[in-house]
Amino acid sequence: MDLFKNIGEIISKYYIWLLEGVGYTLLVSLISTIIGLIIGILIGIYRTLPAPKNKFLRVLKKIGDVILSVYIEVFRGTPMMVQAMVIFWGFALLNDGKTLNVIFSGMLIVSINTGAYMAEIVRGGIISVDKGQTEGAAAIGMTHFQTMMRVVLPQALRNIMPSVANEFVINIKDTSVLNVIGFTELFFQAKSIVSSNLLTFETYLLVAAIYFVLTFTITRILRLIEKKMDGDKNYVVLGSQNMDANAYAREKNIGGGKQNG
Amino acid sequence: MDKNTIIEVRHLQKFFGTNKVLNDINFSVNRGDVTCIIGSSGSGKSTLLRCINLFEQPTAGEIFVHGINIVNTKKPNEYRKKVGMVFQSFNLFNNMNVLKNCTIGPRTVLKVSKQEAEARAKKYLAMVGMAEYVNARPAQLSGGQKQRVAIARALAMEPEVLLFDEPTSALDPEMVGEVLSVMTSLAQKGLTMVVVTHEMGFARDIATKVVFMDAGIIEEEGTPQQIFTNPQKQRTREFLSRVL
Ligand SMILES: Nc1ncnc2c1ncn2[C@@H]1O[C@H](COP(=O)(O)OP(=O)(O)OP(=O)(O)O)[C@@H](O)[C@H]1O
Numbered sequence: 001m002d003l004f005k006n007i008g009e010i011i012s013k014y015y016i017w018l019l020e021g022v023g024y025t026l027l028v029s030l031i032s033t034i035i036g037l038i039i040g041i042l043i044g045i046y047r048t049l050p051a052p053k054n055k056f057l058r059v060l061k062k063i064g065d066v067i068l069s070v071y072i073e074v075f076r077g078t079p080m081m082v083q084a085m086v087i088f089w090g091f092a093l094l095n096d097g098k099t100l101n102v103i104f105s106g107m108l109i110v111s112i113n114t115g116a117y118m119a120e121i122v123r124g125g126i127i128s129v130d131k132g133q134t135e136g137a138a139a140i141g142m143t144h145f146q147t148m149m150r151v152v153l154p155q156a157l158r159n160i161m162p163s164v165a166n167e168f169v170i171n172i173k174d175t176s177v178l179n180v181i182g183f184t185e186l187f188f189q190a191k192s193i194v195s196s197n198l199l200t201f202e203t204y205l206l207v208a209a210i211y212f213v214l215t216f217t218i219t220r221i222l223r224l225i226e227k228k229m230d231g232d233k234n235y236v237v238l239g240s241q242n243m244d245a246n247a248y249a250r251e252k253n254i255g256g257g258k259q260n261g
Numbered sequence: 262m263d264k265n266t267i268i269e270v271r272h273l274q275k276f277f278g279t280n281k282v283l284n285d286i287n288f289s290v291n292r293g294d295v296t297c298i299i300g301s302s303g304s305g306k307s308t309l310l311r312c313i314n315l316f317e318q319p320t321a322g323e324i325f326v327h328g329i330n331i332v333n334t335k336k337p338n339e340y341r342k343k344v345g346m347v348f349q350s351f352n353l354f355n356n357m358n359v360l361k362n363c364t365i366g367p368r369t370v371l372k373v374s375k376q377e378a379e380a381r382a383k384k385y386l387a388m389v390g391m392a393e394y395v396n397a398r399p400a401q402l403s404g405g406q407k408q409r410v411a412i413a414r415a416l417a418m419e420p421e422v423l424l425f426d427e428p429t430s431a432l433d434p435e436m437v438g439e440v441l442s443v444m445t446s447l448a449q450k451g452l453t454m455v456v457v458t459h460e461m462g463f464a465r466d467i468a469t470k471v472v473f474m475d476a477g478i479i480e481e482e483g484t485p486q487q488i489f490t491n492p493q494k495q496r497t498r499e500f501l502s503r504v505l
C-alpha cells in the first residue's frame with residue numbers, strides 16, 4: 001500500500017529531522033514543566049505566608065498578591081501561541097529588532113505559562129493538606145518555614161503528582177504552538193518536511209503517532225514513579241512478639257488496664 | 262511565686278468575635294501536677310488549652326511561664342518546645358514513618374544529632390509500647406497506636422508540660438484503655454500533664470487536681486476527692502450526675 005510505503009520513506013529520509021523535533025519537544029516540555037512547578041511552589045509558599053504583623057510589610061505582601069493574581073489570570077486567560085508572539089516580538093521591539101534566542105524563548109514562554117497553572121495546582125495541593133498536620137508541627141515548635149518544607153509541601157506535592165504529570169503531557173502537545181516563533185520542535189519539523197515532500201496527510205499522521213507514543217509512555221512512566229513514591233504497602237514489625245500498651249503495662253507493672261469509671 | 266510553678270494563667274479572657282468563650286480564667290500548673298480539666302461540651306476547655314500553647318491569641322490576661330509573660334511573645338515556637346500537645350485527632354505526619362515522626366522535632370527544632378534523636382525516639386516509643394513499629398506509616402496504624410506514637414512524638418521533645426486535648430475521644434472503646442494506661446504510667450513517672458478529658462475514671466484515679474469548667478469560667482477546682490465526692494457548686498453536681 002502506498003500509505004505505508006510513503007510513511008516508510010518519510011521515516012527513512014527525514015528521521016534525523018523527526019528525532020531533532022522529538023528531542024526539542026521533550027526538552028522544552030520537561031524543562032518547562034519543572035521550572036513551571038518551581039514557579040508554582042514559590043508562589044504557593046508566598047501565598048500561604050502568615051500575614052505579617054508589621055503594617056508596611058502587610059501592604060507589601062498585598063501588592064505582591066495582586067501582582068501574582070494578575071500574572072496567573074493573564075497567562076491562564078490567553079492562548080500560549082499569542083503569548084509566544086507577544087513575548088518574542090515584544091523583546092525584539094525593545095531591543096532594536098534583535099530577537100531572543102529561539103530555544104531560550106521557547107523555554108521561557110512555556111515555563112511562565114506552566115507556572116501560572118502550577119500556582120493554582122500547588123495552591124490546591126497545599127489547601128488539601130489537613131490543618132491538623134500544621135498544628136501537629138507547630139505543637140513541637142516547628143516554625144512556619146520548617147512546617148512548610150518538612151510536612152506540608154511533601155504531602156501537597158505527592159497529592160498533586162497526577163496534575164503535574166498531566167501538565168507535562170499537555171506541554172508535550174502544546175509546545176507545538178512554538179512553531180510560530182520558529183522553534184524546531186516536532187510540529188515545526190513536520191511543517192518543514194511537508195513543504196519539501198508535499199505528503200501532507202502521511203507526514204501529519206506519522207507525527208500524530210509519534211506524539212501519541214510520547215504522551216502514552218510518559219504517562220505510564222510517571223504513574224510508576226508515583227507508585228514508587230508511596231513506598232511499601234506493608235511494614236515490618238520488629239521483634240517477634242507484638243506488644244500492645246496493655247501487655248506492656250502488665251509486663252512492666254505500671255498500673256494499667258481500663259480506667260473507665 | 263512558687264518555684265515549682267511552671268505555668269500561671271491570670272485573668273485570661275478569650276473572645277471569638279463578640280462571643281466570650283473564656284472569662285477571667287486563673288490557674289497554675291506546678292511541676293508534677295496532673296491536672297484534669299472536665300466540663301460539658303462548649304464550656305471552653307479546648308480553647309483554654311489552645312490559649313496556653315498560643316494556638317489561640319488570648320484577648321486579655323497573662324500567661325506566665327517561669328515568671329515571664331509569654332502572651333505577646335514574637336516566637337511562640339520557642340515556647341512550644343517546652344509545652345507539648347497531644348491532639349484528639351493525633352495529627353501524626355502522614356508523610357513520615359513512626360520513627361521519623363518522633364525524630365523530626367528533636368532534629369529540626371532542638372537540633373540534636375541524628376543518633377541522639379533516634380535514641381530518644383526509640384526510648385519514648387518503647388515507653389508507649391510502640392518500639393516495634395518504627396517502620397510503619399501512620400495510615401497503617403490503629404487509632405490507639407497512632408495516639409501512642411503521637412504521645413511519643415511529644416515526649417521526644419522532652420517538654421516540661423504536656424497538654425492533652427481529649428486524647429481518647431476519637432478512639433474506639435477497646436483502644437481507650439491502651440492510651441489511658443500509657444498516660445497513667447507517664448503520670449506515675451512524674452510528667453507534668455494538663456488533660457482535657459471526658460474519662461472521669463482517669464480524672465478520679467490519676468489526677469492530682471481536677472478543674473471543672475462551665476460556660477467559660479472555672480466553676481470549681483480541687484483534688485479529685487473534693488470534686489468527685491464532695492462538690493461544692495450546684496453546676497458541678499449537675500454535671501457529675503450527668504456523666505457518672
Ligand atoms: N475558632 C473559633 N471561632 C469561633 N468560635 C469558636 C472557635 N473555637 C471555639 N469556638 C467556640 O468557643 C466555645 C468553646 O469551644 P471549645 O472548643 O473550647 O469547647 P470545649 O469545652 O472544648 O468543648 P468539647 O468538649 O465539645 O470539645 C464554643 O461555643 C465554640 O463554638
Ligand SMILES: [Mg+2]
Pocket residue numbers: 306307308427
Ligand atoms: Mg474540645
